[in-house]
Amino acid sequence: MKEIISMKNTMVKEIKKLRIKKHREAQERYLIEGFHLIEEAIQANAEVEWVLLSQRGLEEWSEWISEQEDDRFIFVTEEILTSLSDLPTPQGMLAVVKMPKTEETLSYSGRWLLLDNVQDPGNVGTMIRTADAVGMTGVILGEGCSDIYSTKVLRAMQGSNYHLPIVRHPLAEAVEQFKQNNVPVYGTELNKAAVSYQELPKKEAYALIMGNEGQGVSAELLSLVDHSVYIPIIGEAESLNVAIAAGVLMYHLLPF
Amino acid sequence: MKEIISMKNTMVKEIKKLRIKKHREAQERYLIEGFHLIEEAIQANAEVEWVLLSQRGLEEWSEWISEQEDDRFIFVTEEILTSLSDLPTPQGMLAVVKMPKTEETLSYSGRWLLLDNVQDPGNVGTMIRTADAVGMTGVILGEGCSDIYSTKVLRAMQGSNYHLPIVRHPLAEAVEQFKQNNVPVYGTELNKAAVSYQELPKKEAYALIMGNEGQGVSAELLSLVDHSVYIPIIGEAESLNVAIAAGVLMYHLLPF
Numbered sequence: 001m002k003e004i005i006s007m008k009n010t011m012v013k014e015i016k017k018l019r020i021k022k023h024r025e026a027q028e029r030y031l032i033e034g035f036h037l038i039e040e041a042i043q044a045n046a047e048v049e050w051v052l053l054s055q056r057g058l059e060e061w062s063e064w065i066s067e068q069e070d071d072r073f074i075f076v077t078e079e080i081l082t083s084l085s086d087l088p089t090p091q092g093m094l095a096v097v098k099m100p101k102t103e104e105t106l107s108y109s110g111r112w113l114l115l116d117n118v119q120d121p122g123n124v125g126t127m128i129r130t131a132d133a134v135g136m137t138g139v140i141l142g143e144g145c146s147d148i149y150s151t152k153v154l155r156a157m158q159g160s161n162y163h164l165p166i167v168r169h170p171l172a173e174a175v176e177q178f179k180q181n182n183v184p185v186y187g188t189e190l191n192k193a194a195v196s197y198q199e200l201p202k203k204e205a206y207a208l209i210m211g212n213e214g215q216g217v218s219a220e221l222l223s224l225v226d227h228s229v230y231i232p233i234i235g236e237a238e239s240l241n242v243a244i245a246a247g248v249l250m251y252h253l254l255p256f
Numbered sequence: 257m258k259e260i261i262s263m264k265n266t267m268v269k270e271i272k273k274l275r276i277k278k279h280r281e282a283q284e285r286y287l288i289e290g291f292h293l294i295e296e297a298i299q300a301n302a303e304v305e306w307v308l309l310s311q312r313g314l315e316e317w318s319e320w321i322s323e324q325e326d327d328r329f330i331f332v333t334e335e336i337l338t339s340l341s342d343l344p345t346p347q348g349m350l351a352v353v354k355m356p357k358t359e360e361t362l363s364y365s366g367r368w369l370l371l372d373n374v375q376d377p378g379n380v381g382t383m384i385r386t387a388d389a390v391g392m393t394g395v396i397l398g399e400g401c402s403d404i405y406s407t408k409v410l411r412a413m414q415g416s417n418y419h420l421p422i423v424r425h426p427l428a429e430a431v432e433q434f435k436q437n438n439v440p441v442y443g444t445e446l447n448k449a450a451v452s453y454q455e456l457p458k459k460e461a462y463a464l465i466m467g468n469e470g471q472g473v474s475a476e477l478l479s480l481v482d483h484s485v486y487i488p489i490i491g492e493a494e495s496l497n498v499a500i501a502a503g504v505l506m507y508h509l510l511p512f
Contacts, residue, residue: 122378126497135490156497163492231507234391236419241382241412244503247496251487251504 001053002074012080015052015096019086021147028099030149031084034091035061040159042068047098050074054081057092086151099149104165108177110137110205113250116171116221117144117212118242124148125156126243127210132160134250139164142171144212171209175224178207185209187217187225188249190239194228197249204255210246258330260308268336271308271352275342277403284355286405287340290347291317296415298324303354306330310337313348342407355405360421364433366393366461369506372427372477373400373468374498380404381412382499383466388416390506395420398427400468427465431480434463441465443473443481444505446495450484453504458511466502 004012017023018031029049032038035057041048051073058065058075065073082090113131118124124146131139146153148166178185185207186200209225211217222228231245240248260268273279274287285305288294291313297304307329314321314331321329338346369387374380380402387395402409404422434441441463442456465481467473478484487501496504 126500129493129497130500132491133487133489133493133496158493158495160491160493231389233389234510235388235416237385237389237414237416239414240389240503241385241499243497244382244386244500247500247503248507252507254490 004074004076004080007080007083009080012076012084015050016084018096019151021150024099024147024149029096030099030154031151032095032097032154033085033087033093033151035064035093037154037159038093038095039064040162041095041097044159044162046100046162048072048095049098050096052076052081052084052094052096054078054090054092057081060092104138104167106140106167106169106174106177107137108174108181109183111135111203111250111253112137112140112178112207113246114140114142114171114174114207114209115145116142116209116217117215118210119144119146120213121146121150121152122156123213123241123243125153125158127246128153128157128164128166129160130243130247130250132163134254136164136250139166140171140174141166141168171221172224175207175209175221179224179226183207184227185225186227186229186249187211187222188245189216189222189228189230191228192230194230197229197231197252200227200229200253202255203253206253208246208249208253210242213242260330260332260336263336263339265336268332268340272340274352275407277406280355280403280405285352286355286410287407288351288353288410289341289343289349289407291320291349293410293415294349294351295320296418297351297353300415300418302356302418304328304351305354306352308332308337308340308350308352310334310346310348313337316348360394360423362396362423362425362430362433363393364430364437365439367391367459367506367509368393368396368434368463369502370396370398370427370430370463370465371401372398372465372473373471374466375400375402376469377402377406377408378412379469379497379499381409381414383502384409384413384420384422385416386499386503386506388419390510392420392506395422396427396430397422397424398430427477428480431463431465431477435480435482439463440483441481442483442485442505443467443478444501445472445478445484445486447484448486450486453485453487453508456483456485456509459509460511462509464502464505464509466498469498
């Protein structure tokens with residue numbers, strides 16, 4: 001196994017930059033942390049470039065490591081690993097993964113989740129994980145959404161980015177395409193003049209738009225949708241967390 | 257309005273300690289941050305002891321502040337406010353609130369959410385916010401749950417702690433009480449031998465147990481419940497986030 005023991009190593013410096021979006025885009029790579037995500041990436045045949053292991057990681061996953069016979073493994077000091085991690089207690093294992101080169105294609109059929117300006121990384125990641133669980137066809141990210149290659153989104157996705165297509169695309173354009181294909185488009189609103197989700201029929205194909213944490217779905221997009229939908233609030237809460245709302249809606253709309 | 261301009265002020269030092277659970281419990285007070293939460297606390301007649309405002313906060317909410325005629329307001333420097341905040345961009349407004357003295361009483365009737373060893377503050381807070389939205393009777397926190405007076409839980413709850421009872425109580429004992437009162441108790445499991453939630457009838461009264469992020473509900477509690485329930489996973493995700501699962505279940509079980 002290769003070894004890096006100097007904090008000044010050029011590769012270490014380049015990898016550290018991957019914590020910043022601009023550098024991820026320039027290097028076309030991202031960082032994932034912890035055994036679970038790395039195992040998911042390898043199983044999904046993602047282009048894992050390097051797996052960095054500290055003594056702690058080597059000891060904890062020795063059996064799995066020996067099964068891999070992998071020349072992408074590099075031993076690093078705990079100091080290096082900690083400097084690359086953004087966890088309070090690093091897990092001893094980090095990987096550098098190349099971003100997929102081919103843009104996923106949009107089919108405009110099936111069940112799609114559309115995210116409009118969702119800013120919290122935990123919300124973006126959790127909604128993608130839920131979309132995966134519900135067997136959605138894919139996820140479309142419009143303007144203003146959190147970068148899916150940030151460590152917080154990657155952690156919340158739990159590997160779901162390897163399971164379903166996630167496409168960046170202007171939402172207004174996508175909505176028009178769905179409508180042309182007779183796929184109903186639902187926007188979510190707090191407005192009680194909207195239709196309660198309980199009245200929506202279960203659907204084999206639909207596009208569901210979830211919006212920004214504070215402002216909701218943009219007025220422009222809401223003017224394009226087939227139905228504005230709301231989830232009734234029975235108690236005193238002003239609203240639901242957007243990821244919770246998305247989960248309730250996607251499970252309700254399941255066609256079986 | 258009173259003024260504090262020294263970082264060495266004793267009151268500032270005491271308030272800073274409230275970021276640590278041990279000190280919150282000793283002082284029987286907690287910190288909330290930002291206009292929205294403070295407004296919720298005042299509206300709910302929580303015992304707001306002090307509201308600290310920096311120049312920024314004074315300017316942003318001047319109208320609201322002038323309407324309050326409140327001698328609990330204290331002007332502090334931006335430096336002091338920033339030192340007390342745990343946000344990257346402090347909002348210029350913090351409040352010290354006394355913990356409620358009287359323990360909420362448990363009714364063992366109606367709809368209850370029980371949290372077993374849920375450790376992530378965002379998950380605990382979001383589930384309490386959702387329980388509020390669904391109009392649950394209350395929430396019971398068992399062993400190992402994140403402290404609801406930590407700033408992260410308070411932020412995720414969005415004031416729902418002022419809307420419904422949140423009680424610390426041993427869950428095994430609570431489950432026995434619910435059963436004695438003929439209130440069905442549901443535990444959540446990934447096990448497909450469990451009942452799919454879609455088969456559960458809507459209920460006026462039930463207790464729903466959600467478990468730890470990694471381990472789920474403890475085996476001991478699962479052995480006591482009336483039904484183990486699971487949410488079908490259609491895609492490749494291994495599991496749902498616990499707060500998403502709780503949202504799907506509570507909305508499904510709504511009796512209307």
